[in-house]
Amino acid sequence: MPPENLIDYLQPRAVERFLRYVALDSTADPESGRHPSSEGQLALGALLADELKQLGLLDIEHDAYGYVYAVLPGRHAKSSLSLTFCAHLDTSPSVSGAHVRPVVHRSYDGGPIHFPDDPDLRLTPAESPELLKFTGSDIITAAGRTLLGADDKAGLAAIMTALEALQHFKDWPHPELRIVFTPDEEISQGTAFIQRAKLGDIGYTIDGGEMGELETECFHALKAVLTFHGMNVHPGYAKNRMVNAGTLAARFIAGLPAAEAPEHTEGREGFFHVTSLSGNESQATVEMILRDFDAARNRRREKLLQQMSASFETATPGLTIDLRVSEQYRNMHEVLARHPDVARKGQAAIEAAGIPVINKAIRGGTDGAHLCFMGLPTPNLFAGGLLFHSRKEWIPVIALAKSPQVILTLCRLWAEDPPPLAASPAAA
Numbered sequence: 106m107p108p109e110n111l112i113d114y115l116q117p118r119a120v121e122r123f124l125r126y127v128a129l130d131s132t133a134d135p136e137s138g139r140h141p142s143s144e145g146q147l148a149l150g151a152l153l154a155d156e157l158k159q160l161g162l163l164d165i166e167h168d169a170y171g172y173v174y175a176v177l178p179g180r181h182a183k184s185s186l187s188l189t190f191c192a193h194l195d196t197s198p199s200v201s202g203a204h205v206r207p208v209v210h211r212s213y214d215g216g217p218i219h220f221p222d223d224p225d226l227r228l229t230p231a232e233s234p235e236l237l238k239f240t241g242s243d244i245i246t247a248a249g250r251t252l253l254g255a256d257d258k259a260g261l262a263a264i265m266t267a268l269e270a271l272q273h274f275k276d277w278p279h280p281e282l283r284i285v286f287t288p289d290e291e292i293s294q295g296t297a298f299i300q301r302a303k304l305g306d307i308g309y310t311i312d313g314g315e316m317g318e319l320e321t322e323c324f325h326a327l328k329a330v331l332t333f334h335g336m337n338v339h340p341g342y343a344k345n346r347m348v349n350a351g352t353l354a355a356r357f358i359a360g361l362p363a364a365e366a367p368e369h370t371e372g373r374e375g376f377f378h379v380t381s382l383s384g385n386e387s388q389a390t391v392e393m394i395l396r397d398f399d400a401a402r403n404r405r406r407e408k409l410l411q412q413m414s415a416s417f418e419t420a421t422p423g424l425t426i427d428l429r430v431s432e433q434y435r436n437m438h439e440v441l442a443r444h445p446d447v448a449r450k451g452q453a454a455i456e457a458a459g460i461p462v463i464n465k466a467i468r469g470g471t472d473g474a475h476l477c478f479m480g481l482p483t484p485n486l487f488a489g490g491l492l493f494h495s496r497k498e499w500i501p502v503i504a505l506a507k508s509p510q511v512i513l514t515l516c517r518l519w520a521e522d523p524p525p526l527a528a529s530p531a532a533a
């Protein structure tokens with residue numbers, strides 16, 4: 106049974122870790138071409154590997170790609186199932202993560218929050234209504250010049266604090282735990298070099314937003330690259346000869362369904378999103394991403410691009426369009442629906458912490474989506490932060506304690522009630 110004072114034990118430890126981790130700059134660098142993309146991630150990984158060792162974990166590896174792996178053998182567990190908890194080391198390159206100075210705002214009063222390093226910056230309940238759920242509570246932000254890095258250092262702190270608690274509360278049951286901290290999640294490389302064999306049978310990423318979030322769905326994601334091949338001649342002698350690839354590419358984009366764009370969609374609606382357009386008369390390239398929760402509906406978008414390409418070629422002799430579509434990731438619900446116990450236990454663990462469960466479909470991707478299709482059913486649990494990737498990013502202090510509490514409860518639930526896992530080699 107959980108000790109009465111569990112939150113009192115977890116909160117100061119999680120906060121201390123969190124404040125330490127955010128001070129280390131681990132911003133991902135999409136331009137570096139290296140793996141991991143930045144030195145700071147290696148430094149943070151080394152620190153965590155060292156702390157895992159101090160906590161008594163085994164088989165600790167900090168590999169050349171920046172991944173950190175560690176194992177904690179099971180205790181008082183009824184099954185040989187192993188459970189993975191995952192968080193990412195990097196922060197988003199969209200806002201500076203250098204010299205993060207966290208500020209603890211004591212007993213939030215419901216009004217605007219001010220930032221010491223930028224007097225013009227204000228965080229108000231109008232733009233983040235969740236603030237009002239935490240009046241009277243302590244809230245952490247950065248000082249105004251940087252992001253905070255709760256995404257995902259709150260996840261790192263939660264996992265580390267839960268492991269510390271398992272060493273302290275010796276009777277607490279848990280299956281074998283396989284911990285992984287990943288680099289470069291923010292630049293879509295989080296699982297690019299992951300060693301699947303080091304992970305367990307079931308996983309949870311601790312990388313969601315508001316306290317209570319449980320995410321079992323993400324986008325089905327396609328990338329499309331269209332290359333328009335035209336014909337350039339001197340504009341003074343171009344009649345009936347020139348085929349202007351650049352203007353045709355622009356017209357093609359204008360022909361896409363106007364309402365199916367990110368700026369006009371929300372909830373479960375999908376979209377076409379043009380991310381890049383470049384070229385001249387001879388050749389032009391359009392890059393876009395196609396997103397939907399339903400794979401068939403997303404494939405309809407691919408089909409529309411094929412049909413539009415054919416009709417443009419027919420309408421303009423001399424034009425050829427080369428269309429390449431590749432799959433980026435799939436909706437993890439396809440996998441999680443076959444393992445309902447994974448989300449069910451996630452839900453039960455959140456409820457046991459006295460938090461209302463917020464079921465959300467991620468309008469984006471997650472490491473868990475890739476892990477699901479690598480054979481590791483992995484929903485995403487809250488880490489507690491809000492307004493990610495912004496200078497106004499904030500987290501309520503209580504979330505830093507509730508997150509490790511949920512992890513500890515999951516440990517107990519999986520240790521006491523092993524699942525019927527047909528697909529898992531461990532259960533075979």
Ligand SMILES: [Zn+2]
Binds near residue numbers: 193256257290312
């Ligand atoms: Zn994240």
